[in-house]
Amino acid sequence: MDVNVSKVWAKQSDIAEKAGVSIATVDRVINGRSGVSVTTAKRIWDAVDEIQGGSNPHKPLKFDVILPDGSGSFLNHLADNVMSLSDGYKRDGITIKCHRVRSFDPKSLAELLDKVSKKTDGIAVMPMEDPFVRESINNICNQKIPVVTMVSSFNSQRTIGHVGPNNRAAGRTSAHLISMMANNKSGSVAVFKGSQSFIYSDHQERELGFISALRDYSPQLEVIHNLETLDRYEEAYKKAIEIIEEYKDLVAIYSVGSGTRGIGRALRDSKKEKEIIWVGHELTSYSREYLLDGTMNAVINQEAAKEAQDALKILTNHYRGNESAPYPEEVKVDIFLRDNLP
Numbered sequence: 001m002d003v004n005v006s007k008v009w010a011k012q013s014d015i016a017e018k019a020g021v022s023i024a025t026v027d028r029v030i031n032g033r034s035g036v037s038v039t040t041a042k043r044i045w046d047a048v049d050e051i052q053g054g055s056n057p058h059k060p061l062k063f064d065v066i067l068p069d070g071s072g073s074f075l076n077h078l079a080d081n082v083m084s085l086s087d088g089y090k091r092d093g094i095t096i097k098c099h100r101v102r103s104f105d106p107k108s109l110a111e112l113l114d115k116v117s118k119k120t121d122g123i124a125v126m127p128m129e130d131p132f133v134r135e136s137i138n139n140i141c142n143q144k145i146p147v148v149t150m151v152s153s154f155n156s157q158r159t160i161g162h163v164g165p166n167n168r169a170a171g172r173t174s175a176h177l178i179s180m181m182a183n184n185k186s187g188s189v190a191v192f193k194g195s196q197s198f199i200y201s202d203h204q205e206r207e208l209g210f211i212s213a214l215r216d217y218s219p220q221l222e223v224i225h226n227l228e229t230l231d232r233y234e235e236a237y238k239k240a241i242e243i244i245e246e247y248k249d250l251v252a253i254y255s256v257g258s259g260t261r262g263i264g265r266a267l268r269d270s271k272k273e274k275e276i277i278w279v280g281h282e283l284t285s286y287s288r289e290y291l292l293d294g295t296m297n298a299v300i301n302q303e304a305a306k307e308a309q310d311a312l313k314i315l316t317n318h319y320r321g322n323e324s325a326p327y328p329e330e331v332k333v334d335i336f337l338r339d340n341l342p
Helices: 012-019 023-030 038-052 073-090 106-119 131-142 167-182 201-217 233-246 260-269 285-293 304-320
Strands: 061-068 094-101 122-125 147-150 161-163 187-193 221-228 250-255 277-281 298-302 333-336
Touching: 012 023, 012 038, 023 038, 061 073, 061 106, 061 304, 073 094, 073 304, 094 106, 106 122, 106 131, 122 304, 131 147, 147 304, 161 304, 167 201, 167 221, 167 250, 167 277, 167 298, 167 333, 187 201, 187 233, 201 221, 221 233, 233 250, 233 260, 250 260, 260 277, 260 285, 285 298
Parallel strands: 061 094, 061 122, 122 147, 147 161, 187 221, 187 250, 250 277, 277 298
Antiparallel strands: 298 333
């Protein structure tokens, strides 16, 4: 039993399970602390030998990131951040590949997951709540391939982690902002969302948080539902024009997902950009422009760079045995007005 402590890369939980001891006991032994019997220490080192088996902890790895496609600037920015990190990971023997799949199409996502899983060491994915997607992810996890979810959460105990903001809190924050800006005015509030199916949980959580908080803060405001855009700016423009023309008492617009370009254009074309309050998500080139000229009142932003970094960090720590590394913090949301743009 000749094991160099600095060469222990196996996960402490795996060592503990193999040796039949607690993780705390494993930690004491491999870090050279006293208080563990010679017999138990030998059992732990034997478990290390068996698990590591002389293999290389820094063997080449391949991680695949799967994100929806479409014209949404935030998702394009997130994909760009993933690929900007790839060179640094390549120097450490890890190849990163980013895939785009059709938005709101669970069968296409399930098929891509099945295909990618045949030649990958780990997957980070923005999932959809759908039986086909759930079956694919469960099958991948059963193969001991680690899966991390991004942006939109996924109710499963088989994935190894999630990276994203508290979307319900983000929705409540949006309602609070609109309530303060409306200043007790009565009327309608239009909620624009990607899909009626709530296939992405981030949209669902935002809307639930928004409606709940708006009822608390401004019960005199009536929410207009069923404004589906599929995150396409052309559809968002069409629906916004229709709503502005139909509802003369329209006080505010809350956009849950993408479509910023279309809503902003509709407000400008109808000459309502200074009258109707508008709060949405993600600081992009379009939302920045609309904030600066006053068409948009506020943006709730999540940091794409941190989400990309944290997702890849969780996958890397899964293989490199760095269980002492702190789990990434929840992605914080920022409120941007035109006065505090970065």
